[in-house]
């Protein structure tokens with residue numbers, strides 16, 4: 321791999337940092353949005369619907385489950401790293417519901433570890449076998465890793481936030497498609513990204529293989545999280561185009577929940593963690609408020625297909641994403657990811673045809 325490491329301060333002259341800070345709309349919006357009350361869909365919106373939420377034991381995922389139940393969802397799959405965590409989440413949510421809300425919603429505690437492709441595959445098989453319909457998937461589970469940890473041969477934030485997340489999405493697509501036809505609805509597949517994508521330096525885009533370059537422990541830095549969130553946006557854009565071409569009636573979108581007071585930053589180095597927590601406790605949304613953005617994206621219409629939502633609106637992605645270099649990277653990221661997932665699960669790419 322070519323050596324593209326630079327002086328740490330050069331981060332401030334990187335194109336994407338300049339784009340983020342040179343865009344007054346973005347900065348104003350960032351701070352304005354943090355204090356807004358995020359609207360929820362109307363009561364009963366999710367009646368009859370089955371919804372999967374990953375990473376549902378704490379933070380935004382847990383609060384999203386609570387919102388879905390209060391908004392009338394019929395069946396919610398609470399997907400966590402262990403059944404015990406999922407059961408605790410279900411108990412936590414149920415005790416905050418009215419008896420009517422509780423009676424109307426069937427919760428199921430399922431386990432899935434996005435650090436293991438085998439676990440994701442088992443989750444997909446179970447969903448195909450046990451769910452008669454699937455209206456929305458909230459791919460929320462994610463990490464901001466401080467250190468390099470290999471999982472399935474890739475750095476953990478790439479495995480969890482990107483590869484396993486899209487693997488699950490592709491595994492669930494046949495069920496989403498079947499639901500669309502059988503129930504005459506348009507299901508949603510929502511990925512939780514971040515405005516951190518504005519700050520991705522993404523030096524790996526210059527390498528012969530982007531995902532191989534991202535395996536390199538010597539380039540591990542805070543940029544890996546930003547890149548993982550950028551890759552999600554690039555992949556969603558490409559996937560949406562492919563689904564359109566193949567007339568698949570499923571909306572795929574991505575949402576930025578804003579800065580929220582959750583446990584996401586628990587693994588960051590001590591100094592950075594405390595700095596981030598200081599910012600979060602000054603301007604951060606509560607997890608419940610942040611989770612409203614997830615619920616809104618999971619309720620959104622076809623106008624959000626392939627789009628990046630901020631709060632509840634379609635919002636411009638970074639200028640890098642829509643640049644020529646971004647478009648090229650988008651196609652490469654998707655092709656490389658499909659090759660990786662096809663090797664893990666032969667013919668998984670057939671699910672988007």
Ligand SMILES: NC(=O)c1ccc[n+]([C@@H]2O[C@H](COP(=O)([O-])OP(=O)(O)OC[C@H]3O[C@@H](n4cnc5c(N)ncnc54)[C@H](OP(=O)(O)O)[C@@H]3O)[C@@H](O)[C@H]2O)c1
Nearest residue numbers: 375379380401433434435460461462514579580582583584
């Ligand atoms: N908080 C923010 O300011 C913010 C901003 C932008 C985007 N986001 C995004 O929002 C999403 C939710 O984050 P959060 O803020 O709610 O963080 P959080 O409180 O740390 O919750 C993350 C969830 O993901 C789960 N998870 C992590 N690794 C997993 C794995 N290998 N398999 C299955 N589940 C796993 C965690 O489970 P365990 O408890 O078992 O680890 C937890 O349930 C993430 O995708 C994050 O990138 C958050």
